[in-house]
Amino acid sequence: xxxxxxxxxxTGNVHxxxxxxxxxxxxxxxxxxxxxxxxxxxxxxxxxHEGAADNLLKALYDTGVIPDEGLVLDEDGxxxxxxxxxxxxxxxxxxxxxxxxxxxxxxGKAYYCFCTKERxxxxxxxxxxxxxxPRYDGHCRDLxxxxxxxxxxxxxxxxxxxxxxxxxxxTFSDTVRGDVTINTADLDDQVLxxxxxxxxxxxxxxxxxxxxxxxxxxxxxxxxxxTPKHVYLxxxxxxxxxxxxxxxxxxxxxxxxxxxxxxxxxxGDFLDKGYLPEALVNFLALLGWSPxxxxxxxxxxxxxxxxxITKVHRSGAVFDREKLDWMNGQYIKAMDDEALAERIAxxxxxxxxDHDTLVQYxxxxxxxxxxxxxxxxxxxxxxxxxxxxxxxxEAYDILHADTVPILYNALYEKLTGESDWNAENIQGHIKxxxxxxxxxxxxxxxLYMPIRLMLTGVMHGPDLALIMSVLGKDECLKRLRRFxxxxx
RNA sequence: GGCCCCUUGGUCAAGCGGUUAAGACAUCGCCCUUUCACGGCGAUAACGGGAGUUCGAUUCUCCCAGGGGUCACCA
Numbered sequence: 001x002x003x004x005x006x007x008x009x010x011t012g013n014v015h016x017x018x019x020x021x022x023x024x025x026x027x028x029x030x031x032x033x034x035x036x037x038x039x040x041x042x043x044x045x046x047x048x049h050e051g052a053a054d055n056l057l058k059a060l061y062d063t064g065v066i067p068d069e070g071l072v073l074d075e076d077g078x079x080x081x082x083x084x085x086x087x088x089x090x091x092x093x094x095x096x097x098x099x100x101x102x103x104x105x106x107x108g109k110a111y112y113c114f115c116t117k118e119r120x121x122x123x124x125x126x127x128x129x130x131x132x133x134p135r136y137d138g139h140c141r142d143l144x145x146x147x148x149x150x151x152x153x154x155x156x157x158x159x160x161x162x163x164x165x166x167x168x169x170x171t172f173s174d175t176v177r178g179d180v181t182i183n184t185a186d187l188d189d190q191v192l193x194x195x196x197x198x199x200x201x202x203x204x205x206x207x208x209x210x211x212x213x214x215x216x217x218x219x220x221x222x223x224x225x226x227t228p229k230h231v232y233l234x235x236x237x238x239x240x241x242x243x244x245x246x247x248x249x250x251x252x253x254x255x256x257x258x259x260x261x262x263x264x265x266x267x268g269d270f271l272d273k274g275y276l277p278e279a280l281v282n283f284l285a286l287l288g289w290s291p292x293x294x295x296x297x298x299x300x301x302x303x304x305x306x307x308x309i310t311k312v313h314r315s316g317a318v319f320d321r322e323k324l325d326w327m328n329g330q331y332i333k334a335m336d337d338e339a340l341a342e343r344i345a346x347x348x349x350x351x352x353x354d355h356d357t358l359v360q361y362x363x364x365x366x367x368x369x370x371x372x373x374x375x376x377x378x379x380x381x382x383x384x385x386x387x388x389x390x391x392x393x394e395a396y397d398i399l400h401a402d403t404v405p406i407l408y409n410a411l412y413e414k415l416t417g418e419s420d421w422n423a424e425n426i427q428g429h430i431k432x433x434x435x436x437x438x439x440x441x442x443x444x445x446x447l448y449m450p451i452r453l454m455l456t457g458v459m460h461g462p463d464l465a466l467i468m469s470v471l472g473k474d475e476c477l478k479r480l481r482r483f484x485x486x487x488x
Numbered sequence: 489g490g491c492c493c494c495u496u497g498g499u500c501a502a503g504c505g506g507u508u509a510a511g512a513c514a515u516c517g518c519c520c521u522u523u524c525a526c527g528g529c530g531a532u533a534a535c536g537g538g539a540g541u542u543c544g545a546u547u548c549u550c551c552c553a554g555g556g557g558u559c560a561c562c563a
Contacts, residue, residue, distance in 0.1 A: 007563095009562080044561095044563065117561080131490095161561095181492090186492085187491090190560095253499080257556085290511095296511085315495065316494075322499080323513040326514085449522060461525090463523095464522075
């Protein structure tokens with residue numbers, strides 16, 4: 001039975017890269033009919049962030065990447081832990097780490113280290129200055145039992161380090177990268193337990209992944225260089241290591257790691273902006289993986305069916321915001337007006353607009369916006385009545401053509417008489433005008449464009465009758481009168 | 489700098505010894521349309537370099553170059 005986990009630390013907002021990692025774990029688990037767990041790695045007390053766990057859960061549930069086990073949301077939407085191998089929050093597992101570190105200590109696989117921060121800093125600085133790779137020098141590796149006891153009793157702060165064998169090649173297999181070999185000579189005696197008694201990531205992941213029965217570790221490639229330490233720990237305990245899958249990074253356009261400097265990176269930011277969660281997830285899934293066929297627009301469950309972890313790309317993928325826009329637009333266009341009206345409603349919050357109007361707005365902008373937050377501006381751009389008619393250029397010429405007065409009179413009269421104001425009837429009037437005044441040149445572009453200009457001031461926009469319908473009779477007539485007074 | 493990983497068009501990516509080297513985004517045309525947008529059609533555009541292996545390399549091997557990651561009592 002496949003069991004995978006997403007194990008972020010609650011340090012702030014959820015990065016889209018993290019979401020993708022979670023997503024791949026989820027897709028793999030579901031494809032293999034296994035479980036996807038969420039574990040919180042909160043061993044760094046200095047970086048804890050208020051509400052981070054809530055953010056995390058919200059991002060996951062909003063996007064449908066929902067954990068089967070571990071930290072979850074209960075029926076009431078409250079944080080809860082679910083499963084038999086908890087707790088799923090590392091700070092609640094301290095006794096466990098104590099137990100296992102003792103075993104390592106007893107076996108001589110780990111040792112106490114009393115080196116001060118200052119000594120370590122000096123050491124590192126010196127090594128750098130001499131051009132050496134910064135590394136722990138093993139100062140406390142061989143302290144006598146007596147000295148250790150004495151210093152502990154004296155209350156000296158200490159950490160516990162992994163005693164790495166010297167010059168040993170450690171090889172592990174990675175699903176996307178194949179066999180990777182690293183020599184312990186290039187590795188540090190990693191701190192396993194910090195001075196505050198908390199485990200470091202390196203120790204906690206191994207203990208937890210083993211105890212939780214994790215079969216596949218799917219994580220970012222930044223973990224690749226430290227994986228040998230983890231593999232060695234499994235060896236020390238006599239446990240089977242999981243299968244590793246290191247995912248490529250998501251990059252900025254400059255091929256650097258995706259960072260806040262160049263736009264949004266938090267899942268919440270994208271959702272707030274009006275990127276649909278299903279579009280974001282779809283887009284993210286395709287960064288580093290693609291299905292066998294040529295589909296690009298896929299639901300989560302379609303992705304599950306098509307997902308193949310062995311087809312994950314090896315190299316980093318640039319986060320192309322233009323393509324995200326396109327994809328989001330595809331999702332928006334695929335929605336019906338009612339559904340879209342509901343989704344854009346929050347963005348009109350301050351304006352108190354009724355549902356029917358919202359539906360009309362939806363039909364107006366559906367094919368013009370890339371994300372939901374553009375809705376108000378887009379509507380405003382189309383319906384804005386506070387404009388001046390152009391004083392020059394093609395638009396000016398159109399509005400000052402000889403046929404415009406004829407058109408104006410006919411239009412004003414017909415619209416005034418219309419009692420059932422809808423797009424179809426409006427279109428009928430325009431057609432009728434064309435029929436009656438065709439011989440005077442009021443037809444085609446010379447018919448539609450002046451009307452569009454009279455009513456909106458600009459030469460482009462959605463279907464004219466549709467705009468007029470949404471504008472309403474009073475507003476249309478008002479604009480026509482203003483045109484008459486100011487221009488005609 | 490040491491170590492590790494990566495390398496097909498501007499971007500995401502098919503490809504897994506023999507192909508006219510897919511497709512998508514973006515760009516540029518044309519078409520559709522009263523306009524814009526949508527949509528349709530088409531165009532431009534790629535195997536980092538060098539050695540091998542092979543009848544034949546984008547596909548296999550090695551070297552180089554470039555890019556990235558990592559070298560914390562952060563994850």
